[in-house]
Amino acid sequence: xxxxxxxxxxxxxxxxxxxxxxxxxxxxxxxxxxxxxxxxxxxxxxxxxxxxxxxxxxxxxxxxxxxxxxxxxxxxxxxxxxxxxxxxxxxxxxxxxxxxxxxxxxxxxxxxxxxxxxxxxxxxxxxxxxxxxxxxxxxxxxxxxxxxxxxxxxxxxxxxxxxxxxxxxxxxxxxxxxxxxxxxxxxxxxxxx
Ligand code: SF4
Numbered sequence: 001x002x003x004x005x006x007x008x009x010x011x012x013x014x015x016x017x018x019x020x021x022x023x024x025x026x027x028x029x030x031x032x033x034x035x036x037x038x039x040x041x042x043x044x045x046x047x048x049x050x051x052x053x054x055x056x057x058x059x060x061x062x063x064x065x066x067x068x069x070x071x072x073x074x075x076x077x078x079x080x081x082x083x084x085x086x087x088x089x090x091x092x093x094x095x096x097x098x099x100x101x102x103x104x105x106x107x108x109x110x111x112x113x114x115x116x117x118x119x120x121x122x123x124x125x126x127x128x129x130x131x132x133x134x135x136x137x138x139x140x141x142x143x144x145x146x147x148x149x150x151x152x153x154x155x156x157x158x159x160x161x162x163x164x165x166x167x168x169x170x171x172x173x174x175x176x177x178x179x180x181x182x183x184x185x186x187x188x189x190x191x192x193x
Pocket of ligand 1: 052053054055056057058059085088089090091092093094
């Protein structure tokens with residue numbers, strides 16, 4: 001069996017840990033088996049390098065796609081050969097894979113009315129209409145065209161935006177342009193918090 005540099009380092013690391021701690025009562029055989037299994041799994045994938053889409057740090061990624069299937073992504077991790085990030089990713093970048101596959105993702109709209117104890121399922125049309133109505137009402141109620149000195153400010157201080165975790169740079173740009181068009185002044189993005 002041939003291993004590339006990354007696979008070799010992983011297995012060598014696990015093997016060294018087993019040798020170092022095995023005699024102390026730690027069960028590290030599982031870690032070694034896991035490293036071998038992971039390296040083996042990568043034999044059946046094509047690895048492509050990419051750049052994290054979330055912020056201007058631009059960390060490097062390696063995406064592994066199924067060679068025998070439909071090119072499905074089976075793993076995404078940091079690229080140790082990347083000159084900026086050297087294999088590391090922040091939690092947001094490290095969760096890239098879960099954008100495509102996540103058993104805990106909720107696909108239906110859930111709504112909990114004020115003071116209610118239970119969540120109700122709603123349609124997307126219902127949710128989008130309600131969000132639009134609320135945003136419009138609050139924006140109209142809190143819009144300030146001129147400040148106390150009569151200067152034109154055209155701002156809305158009744159709404160704030162924080163997010164979102166799953167937006168890439170381009171989506172963030174469009175989103176903040178929309179918010180500024182509405183006059184929002186409190187605009188923040190999760191990558192900087
Ligand atoms: S979001 Fe995180 S992983 Fe992605 S480029 Fe920024 S710091 Fe790197």
